[in-house]
Amino acid sequence: MPSVDVAIPCYNYAHFLPDAVESVLSQGVDELRILIIDNASTDGSAEIACGLAERHAEIQVSVHETNLGATASYNEGIDWAEADYFLLLDADDMLAPGALRRALRIMEQKPEVVFTYGIELHCPDGIVTKPLSDTEDASWTISSGRQFIEELCRIPIDIVGPNTVVRRTSAQKAAGHYRDTLHYYDDLELWLRLAMLGDVANTGEIQALRRIHTGQHSQQYRTQLQRDFHEREAAFMSFFAHEGEAFPNRSKLKHQVLTQLGKHAYWSSLSHYYRGHKDVAAELMRYARKRRGLAGLVPPLDWLFSMNHPLERLIQILREGGAR
Structure with a gap:
């Protein structure tokens, strides 16, 4: 089975972090590493992260002494990644069951696909409102990178849920870092850059759960x-x-x-x-x-x-x- 690296940036999400980590560990991927990047949290997130690392050999922890901002954490994850595939997961969100296996299956079958994405289900107060499937089978639509870019220009709304994006690590390294000059849609710009390097696959399956809560940093x-x-x-x-x-x-x-x-x-x-x-x-x-x-x-x-x-x-x- 191919290898996967998952980076989990965290800032004051101690209450949510264990669920995020468990959602990755339960994906059934043998060659898996997790890097929790704590951005100088003040709520005990770093201590929880270190405790999780003591119990799970797959987990590493990086603790910032000062808050460097979310973009710095994302880019640290990119620099750290060395597996076949890479994903960034916000610490207050979760992967859906089977999400990684579904993405890896299509990307192993289609080496021209540089990243995949799917449905990011919004869950107010963490309540899951739809049934979740654990199957590896999924229907995928594959677009050329040019088609993907042109469609986003036609309807310039970011339809890609960032927690669902599994990308080839080689493509991510080639595309480079998130740009710190962009404050909120740095991910949208990155999808456009990645699409310059190959095809894009998307599925109607739920691939991640975004927990909507009052303490959300984007609120x-x-x-x-x-x-x-x-x-x-x-x-x-x-x-x-x-x-x-x-x-x-x-x-x-x-x-x-x-x-x-x-x-x-x-x-x-x-x-x-x-x-x-x-x-x-x-x-x-x-x-x-x-x-x-x-x-x-x-x-x-x-x-x-x-x-x-x-x-x-x-x-x-x-x-x-x-x-x-």
Whole structure:
């Protein structure tokens, strides 16, 4: 069986860490290493990590004396990885049963696939709302890297759950580190960079569980939805300024990203306006007008019909207005 390295960055997630580790240990992978990277936690996370390492030979622990930020932990994991495959798992989340075996099976069958992803089930208060399968069998859709990039530019929403991404370690090393100049969508930019190196496989199986809780480090960001559009834009522009500089139709795709973000911001603005968030709505509409020019005055109905279920998507947007 191929080998897998899993890095688990942790900052003040002592309560969640044992479950995250157990979800990896129970994957049934023989050649497995786990690196817990504690980013100067103050809640006893490092002590729990060291205790887990004493009981399980697969576990190593790296403890930072000062908080270096999440990106530094992600990149430390990349530098540490040396197995055939690599995954990053947030310490407050979990892998779904069988997730690694499913990913390894398709990647062993298809050496041109550089990374896989699947469904990341959101679990409020850690409650699992859907049945989980432990089977290795899964249906996979394989896209060329170019197709993957072009589809993300057509609908610039990050559809990839980061905890589900199993990547070839060789591809990750070639793509390089997460960029510390990107504050929230550094992972989106990395998916684009990885896709430059080969094919991408995705499955409709649940591959990871994201536990939604009040202590979540990204909670504050999700209250600033207007920032989401600027952060997504920054990720795409960073890609096209670096690894994607020579990508076919680069200028056209950059323009498409900006236009599509403007269309999405238009509908998100309406959502916030009708829910009484008029300041947020005004800022989103300014963003939409800036990205779409005079077309910003016209409702972009084509954005809705770019979705698989346009009516359901409209209802979702008007209810939530969310982007991610």
